[in-house]
Amino acid sequence: xNKQTLFVTMAAAxxxxxxxxxxxxxxxxxxxSEAKSVYLxxxxxxEQTVIDSTTLDAQGAYGFRLKGVPQTxxxxxxxxxxxxxxxxxxGGDRVEVGSVGSVVxxxxxxxxxxxxxxxxxxxxxxxxxxxxxxxxxxxARQNLTDEERKALVKEYTAEYYRIxxxxxxxxxxxxxxxxxxxxxxxxxxxxxxxxxxxxxxVYYRTVAEAIADRYPTSPYVQSLQAEVERMDARIDLMxxxxxxxxxxxxxxxxxxxxxxxSSLAGKVVLLDFWSAEAGTGNALNADLKEIYAKxxxxxxxxxxxxxxxxxxxxxxxxxxxxxxxxxVSDLRGxxxxxxxxxxxxxxxxxxxxDRDGNIVAKDLYGNSLVEKLDELTR
Numbered sequence: 001x002n003k004q005t006l007f008v009t010m011a012a013a014x015x016x017x018x019x020x021x022x023x024x025x026x027x028x029x030x031x032x033s034e035a036k037s038v039y040l041x042x043x044x045x046x047e048q049t050v051i052d053s054t055t056l057d058a059q060g061a062y063g064f065r066l067k068g069v070p071q072t073x074x075x076x077x078x079x080x081x082x083x084x085x086x087x088x089x090x091g092g093d094r095v096e097v098g099s100v101g102s103v104v105x106x107x108x109x110x111x112x113x114x115x116x117x118x119x120x121x122x123x124x125x126x127x128x129x130x131x132x133x134x135x136x137x138x139x140a141r142q143n144l145t146d147e148e149r150k151a152l153v154k155e156y157t158a159e160y161y162r163i164x165x166x167x168x169x170x171x172x173x174x175x176x177x178x179x180x181x182x183x184x185x186x187x188x189x190x191x192x193x194x195x196x197x198x199x200x201x202v203y204y205r206t207v208a209e210a211i212a213d214r215y216p217t218s219p220y221v222q223s224l225q226a227e228v229e230r231m232d233a234r235i236d237l238m239x240x241x242x243x244x245x246x247x248x249x250x251x252x253x254x255x256x257x258x259x260x261x262s263s264l265a266g267k268v269v270l271l272d273f274w275s276a277e278a279g280t281g282n283a284l285n286a287d288l289k290e291i292y293a294k295x296x297x298x299x300x301x302x303x304x305x306x307x308x309x310x311x312x313x314x315x316x317x318x319x320x321x322x323x324x325x326x327x328v329s330d331l332r333g334x335x336x337x338x339x340x341x342x343x344x345x346x347x348x349x350x351x352x353x354d355r356d357g358n359i360v361a362k363d364l365y366g367n368s369l370v371e372k373l374d375e376l377t378r
Contacts, residue, residue, distance in 0.1 A: 022071075022091035026078065027063040028098030030056060035081040038062045043075040044140035052124075054195055060098075069093075072218040073114045073178050088114035088178050121170045125186055128163035132156060132189065163188060168195060171203055176210035181220060185244070201231040233330075233337035244372060246351075246359050251305060251328035254315045259328055264301050265357060268376045270369070272304040272350040273339070276317035281348040284365060285321055291370060298377035299355070301325060307347060309333040319354045352376075 030038065040052040054062050064078075066089070073088035083103040087095065095115060099107035104126050109116045135156045139149070167183055174180045184194060184207060194200040208224035215221060249261040249271075261271065272288070274281030292302060302325035308314045309331055318327045331335050338344075342351065352361040352369070354376050361372055 013062055022067075022069065022072045023090065024066040024069045024089050025063070026066070026087070026089075026097060027061070028096045029060040030062070030080050030098055030103070031060045032099070032101040032221075033081045033103075037080075038064075039079040040064050040066075041077040041079055041084070043077065048077060052055055057334075067135075070231060072215055072220070073112075076183070084316060086115075086118055086182065087112065088182075089120055090114075114178050117174060117177050118182055121167075121179055121183050124166060124170075125163065125183075128159065128166070129188060131159055132163070135159065135195055136189075143185060160188065164195065168203065175207045176214045178211070178215070178220060180207050181224060201228060204228050204231060230332075230335055230337060230340075234340055246353055246357055249303070249305070249328075249338055249341070251330050251338065253326065253328050254311075254318060259303075259326055261303050264303060264326075267299045267301045268295075268355055268373065269302070269353040270302045270350055270364075271342070272348070273307055273342075273344050274304065274348045275307045276314045277308045277310060277333075278347065282317075282321070284348055285323060287366060289322075289324065289367075291373070295373050296324075296369075298373075300373060300377055303328070305329060305336075305338055307333060307336055307339065307344075 036056050038054050038056065039050050041048045042051045052064050052066075054064065056062050063374060068092040069089055070234055071091045073090040076087045076089050077084040077086060080084075080103055082097075085097055085103065085107050087097065087109070089095065089112065093112050095109065095111040097107060097109050103151075105123060107119065107123075109119050119131070122219075128353070135152060138152055144152075150366075167186065171180045171183050174183075178341045184204060187194075194203060204224065205228050208221070208228050211218065212221045246261075250258050255257050261269070272281075288302065292300065304312045304323065304325055304327050305328035306317075306327060308329055311329075311331055314327075314329055314331070330338065342349075350363055351359050352364055352372060360376070365371055
């Protein structure tokens with residue numbers, strides 16, 4: 001298994017850190033494969049970028065030299081034979097990385113405490129995930145009996161929870177290490193959450209506080225704290241789910257007033273998500289204004305959430321387009337908890353709520369919206 005979940009939060013702002021930096025040397029040997037090329041990747045918020053490459057010599061040895069590496073460890077990958085070895089490198093490190101045979105299962109790290117600690121987690125996690133893949137592959141066998149199928153399910157479940165327990169144990173026992181931050185973001189196949197959705201914030205907060213004590217100037221601290229804030233905001237929003245059956249929102253309008261979605265109870269409400277910064281929905285706003293003018297007197301209201309970070313730009317767009325409905329935003333952009341609460345994957349998006357508080361339709365525009373409003377506002 002070569003998959004590695006992108007360590008977005010750890011990598012954020014690392015390459016832009018203004019901390020004192022110095023050189024890093026990476027060397028070692030790879031034995032047991034015919035592959036000759038070795039690559040070095042730098043992990044940034046959006047991608048893993050190859051920044052250097054080299055070729056093994058006759059003895060399987062290789063080497064890289066980096067300049068300008070921050071004193072706080074940052075994430076890199078050594079890539080050999082299609083497999084990645086994650087490293088947490090700090091300025092001044094002299095690291096030896098190599099393996100005999102299977103790269104991920106057998107690699108060793110010397111000269112970097114954080115990288116060696118990360119190895120302990122990574123090798124166990126990848127080996128466990130490979131074990132799950134092997135068990136899952138057996139389900140494709142023909143003529144499986146019910147007993148064999150049940151046995152496989154039992155085996156898979158036991159292995160799955162063993163891996164999860166070990167992952168959580170590693171995070172708690174090594175909470176002050178950046179390797180623990182890496183472990184927070186690794187997922188088994190099919191998993192969205194670390195453990196149990198909203199309750200995951202306990203682990204994120206524990207690590208964030210410990211990292212802040214050990215690496216107070218690290219950009220990773222701010223990234224973790226921001227993640228905790230987002231999770232707290234989601235929990236807060238979820239605690240306000242109305243009795244009418246839809247998740248409530250309380251966001252700020254352009255005048256600084258808090259407006260709750262549930263304050264519109266008894267009306268037919270279009271909950272609309274758009275972005276002034278991205279320009280998504282501008283043409284749709286023009287059509288919606290015509291629809292709004294027709295149905296507003298019949299109990300129709302629009303609660304429009306701007307997924308933006310610039311208040312001036314958002315307010316200017318609302319005023320220039322003369323939007324007559326309720327316009328709100330938390331100015332968190334794509335980090336808005338409202339997006340997660342309604343599982344909005346792309347913009348624009350909308351949800352139509354009837355007078356009884358039921359979400360009756362999604363992503364209705366133009367004639368489709370008009371037809372539904374005719375039905376709901378009679």
